[in-house]
Amino acid sequence: MGGKNAYFQLLIKKDGTYLKLYDSEPGGLPLNYDEISNYLADKRIYEYDKIALGKGIANLKETAEIKLTSAVILPQDEHVKVTIEEDRLKVICRFYPPSNGGNHLTKEDIISEMVRAGVKYGVDEMKIMQHLKEPRYCTDYVLAKATLPIQGRDAVITYHFNTDLTMKPKTNEDGSVDFHQLDIISHCNEGDLLATLTPVDFGRPGIDVCGKPLKPNKVTNRVLRYGNKIRMSEDGLRLYSEVSGHVSLTNGRVFVSDTYEVAADVDSSTGDIDYEGNVVVRGNVITGFTVKAKGDIEVYGVVEGAYIEAGGQIILRRGMQGMNKGILKANGNIITKFIENAEVIAGGYINTDSIMHSKVSAKGDIVVGGRRGFVTGGVIRSGTMISLKTSGSHMGTNTVLEVGIDPAVLDEFNELEKKIVMLKSEKEKVNHAIAMVRKKLSSGANISYDKLESLKQITQTSINLNTQITEATQRYDVLKLEVGGNTTGMIKVYDTVYPGTKIIISNVVYYVKDALQHTKFIRDKADIKLQPL
Numbered sequence: 001m002g003g004k005n006a007y008f009q010l011l012i013k014k015d016g017t018y019l020k021l022y023d024s025e026p027g028g029l030p031l032n033y034d035e036i037s038n039y040l041a042d043k044r045i046y047e048y049d050k051i052a053l054g055k056g057i058a059n060l061k062e063t064a065e066i067k068l069t070s071a072v073i074l075p076q077d078e079h080v081k082v083t084i085e086e087d088r089l090k091v092i093c094r095f096y097p098p099s100n101g102g103n104h105l106t107k108e109d110i111i112s113e114m115v116r117a118g119v120k121y122g123v124d125e126m127k128i129m130q131h132l133k134e135p136r137y138c139t140d141y142v143l144a145k146a147t148l149p150i151q152g153r154d155a156v157i158t159y160h161f162n163t164d165l166t167m168k169p170k171t172n173e174d175g176s177v178d179f180h181q182l183d184i185i186s187h188c189n190e191g192d193l194l195a196t197l198t199p200v201d202f203g204r205p206g207i208d209v210c211g212k213p214l215k216p217n218k219v220t221n222r223v224l225r226y227g228n229k230i231r232m233s234e235d236g237l238r239l240y241s242e243v244s245g246h247v248s249l250t251n252g253r254v255f256v257s258d259t260y261e262v263a264a265d266v267d268s269s270t271g272d273i274d275y276e277g278n279v280v281v282r283g284n285v286i287t288g289f290t291v292k293a294k295g296d297i298e299v300y301g302v303v304e305g306a307y308i309e310a311g312g313q314i315i316l317r318r319g320m321q322g323m324n325k326g327i328l329k330a331n332g333n334i335i336t337k338f339i340e341n342a343e344v345i346a347g348g349y350i351n352t353d354s355i356m357h358s359k360v361s362a363k364g365d366i367v368v369g370g371r372r373g374f375v376t377g378g379v380i381r382s383g384t385m386i387s388l389k390t391s392g393s394h395m396g397t398n399t400v401l402e403v404g405i406d407p408a409v410l411d412e413f414n415e416l417e418k419k420i421v422m423l424k425s426e427k428e429k430v431n432h433a434i435a436m437v438r439k440k441l442s443s444g445a446n447i448s449y450d451k452l453e454s455l456k457q458i459t460q461t462s463i464n465l466n467t468q469i470t471e472a473t474q475r476y477d478v479l480k481l482e483v484g485g486n487t488t489g490m491i492k493v494y495d496t497v498y499p500g501t502k503i504i505i506s507n508v509v510y511y512v513k514d515a516l517q518h519t520k521f522i523r524d525k526a527d528i529k530l531q532p533l
Contacts, residue, residue, distance in 0.1 A: 033054060149215060197224050250294055265283035265301070273291045314336070327342065392499070503528060
């Protein structure tokens, strides 16, 4: 501990009231005029020689006496100022000596003053005794401390299989996908450990100096979620496979299944397929039929105008001739030879050799490679990047290439925009109806019971519409920042992009008027910039 701080003491004499000043020891703090002024105000001493006091503080060496007033006051006891910090983690006490004839504080007196200030917990009696044994005035003492909460930790789930669906297939020298080595499905054997849970630790609450609880930070609790053919350990911390098959993670739930295999076509002989695990179709999927799987779907033949939906990935070893009614929809990646006259939606990337007159969107990259690598007609949308050889055609076929915004986000943004307009229109009609009824009421006209009940209902409708408009607008504003703020997307054309192609990067549009070759399109502030490849 450093030298003592400077302090002051009231002296009461026959000819008036004085203030004795004591200079600080080396390392201690000097006197503070405002502190003395506040102390005197507490003692109801308002009229005193302020100039003399200021000079005394400024010229203090060792000790000095300043006559404050000719008035003779009663002896003053030792005083403690109790300050509870704003966060209620500490209590600071500052002591002032008694005047001549005044009494010193006892331990009980000090604790009583702290309780009066609101302190209920964490009093350090050892520190109080330290002050009583060797008092230091005009010095901060920490005489009470809170017990801080013990912070917990989030629950953590470790998956012991591949959950990274961004793994891309091997590409041959000619740019085509090697389906013979397409091993991007996670296999498992009976008895394999699939997942381990490290349990949540909620921590322990503390208590502040006012006796109120201090809560630990919030933590995230998680549990192991799983489907059929999986066994959980008795302590609930491990998952094991009961069969040999495929394992996948969908919406936080672990699935294991034997693969459902269709030996020939999906047609009238099989009906629609809706399966919990993975599906393999050795033949074609005929127009009008549906294949749904919680896991992956793999088709060896051609998909016609059918509906294919996978919780994982879709792999078409040949391709899709959609006949303007076929749909591919996957939470993961989609890999196919070709896409024609179809709608394709992927939560991951899309890899194909060609796209013709289709509506294709992916959260990740869209790579149109292989020997052909062309996109003709339709709308191609990627949240990150589109890579292809040729866009459009000599005939000027309208082709849209759009990147930079997650297509799902953009669709939600556009739907919200329409919804807000519709809700505001409905609200205007409801408000008009309310105004009409209220006008009749204010004119003194008789209103039937049914009309009053109707007024209550439309008033509640108005309240509900306000809530919906507020929620929709808040979400719209969030998405607006996301839609307008992303400038990272790019489009790469390794051969030719023909007139008729429309380039969109994060809502900035560029129309291709002349054939361009080996070009990369990127966003440059409010413009689209062309760079050679």
